[in-house]
Amino acid sequence: MSRPRVAWYVHHHGRGHVGRLLAIAPHLDTDILCFSSLPRPDGLPENCEWVHLERDDAVEPGAPPAERDPSAGGLLHWAPLLHDGHRRRLTAIAATIDRRAVAAFVVDVSAEVTLFARLLGIPPVLITQPGQRDDDTHLLAFRAAAAIIAPWPEELLRPRHLGAFPQVAYVGGISRFDGRTAPSDHRSGVLVLSGAGGTTVTAEALDAAVAATHGQSWSSVGPLGGGVWSADPWEQLGRADVVVAWAGQNSVADLAAAGSRAVIIPQGRPFGEQDATADALEHAGLAVVERGWPTADRWHDVLGRARALRPEWSRWRTSGAAARAARAIEDVANTRWP
Structure with a gap:
């Protein structure tokens, strides 16, 4: 029996989101279709394939993206009207997974992609972040997610808004350096x-x-x-x-x-x-x-x-955190939905 395939959305802000992918992917017994506006990173694991997306915040003819009602009156975070890049990135995601079926969709991070995956009938696994995320858009994405991964220890940081969602997995801090030996006993500077x-x-x-x-x-x-x-x-x-x-x-x-x-x-x-x-x-x-x-x-x-x-x-709880996140993703990908 072939192993499942999952999709993975990597947000383009900073390097933290792609860093999490690189830490977790080696622990996954799945093939991974990665979607991002970022360039293909060095060291991408063999089980990953990179699909480049257009930016949804680039300036195009007409009004800037921020002036195109991107929040839909407060319902969403970012979905600018009549923006070619925004439309094409979602079209690319849908067309790719229509040709190559996936069993789960990991989203790091985007409420809109989480909802889009669920509307396509794919169970989303949402990687969340700390902070006050109790606005309507976040809560809607949390409700739509089949699983929510919180990459920090619950004992030290438990946002009140996540208490309403039993599907949260607090896996601990995810580091690419987990398991490495300290390079020096003498530290200075x-x-x-x-x-x-x-x-x-x-x-x-x-x-x-x-x-x-x-x-x-x-x-x-x-x-x-x-x-x-x-x-x-x-x-x-x-x-x-x-x-x-x-x-x-x-x-x-x-x-x-x-x-x-x-x-x-x-x-x-x-x-x-x-x-x-x-x-x-x-x-x-x-x-x-x-x-x-x-x-x-x-x-x-x-x-x-x-x-x-x-x-x-x-x-x-950095030790084993990436592997725990991988297990949470595989649990969704291997679920036999009624």
Whole structure:
């Protein structure tokens, strides 16, 4: 008997969504049709096929997408009227899975694609994110989902709105580094790990922090401070005494896998996603949390508090999280619906 095939929608904002795919896919005993506006990533597992979609936010002749009633009067998050890219991306999804049947549709993340999959009669598996997601659009997508994957530990972060949905699987933080051996027993210096999702922190602010902490060695991975993006910053994480990072789900899971002492600075994201994660980390004593980039004169104290941490990162349940997510997806794909 051939193994099932699943579809997988990868949102194009930042690198976290494609990072989750790359972490989970090797654990899946399925073939995967990946749909995304992102270019095909390096290291795509052999069980994955990449289908490129047009963007649904590109400027076309006429009114900009944001002026084309994209929320349908508050019913949806993003479905701009008479936008060719939006229409073509949904048409491409429908045409592909009409030719090549799938048993489940993993959505990371989009309320509209979740609903579209369900309207096509395909059980959706929605990967959700933290934050206040109790608006009508999110709740409709949660109700339509056959399963909901929450990639963090329920014991430390349980959004009230998810309590109404018994199909939620809290799998723990999903990191591509799960199972790797720490690269160094000796750690020194400060690493700034800035993601691709955007930040209000400036290079000048980073320079001021470096200048104010005499004798401290600083390095950077990502766009901030002229750092070079690295698809695999495991060595840098393992060597740093303190890591300064935002509160994205993948970054936090990677910090947990590396056992890092961290300063977390949540960035503005829709629905307060990073603020909710930072609150959980602070309450659990897993990281020093600052609600904005500290002024230069405060960095000595901030780094001192981070170095004094003894974080029990096992509480973020990174070990085995990707495999648990894969099992939740396979449970839906292998379900015999009446």
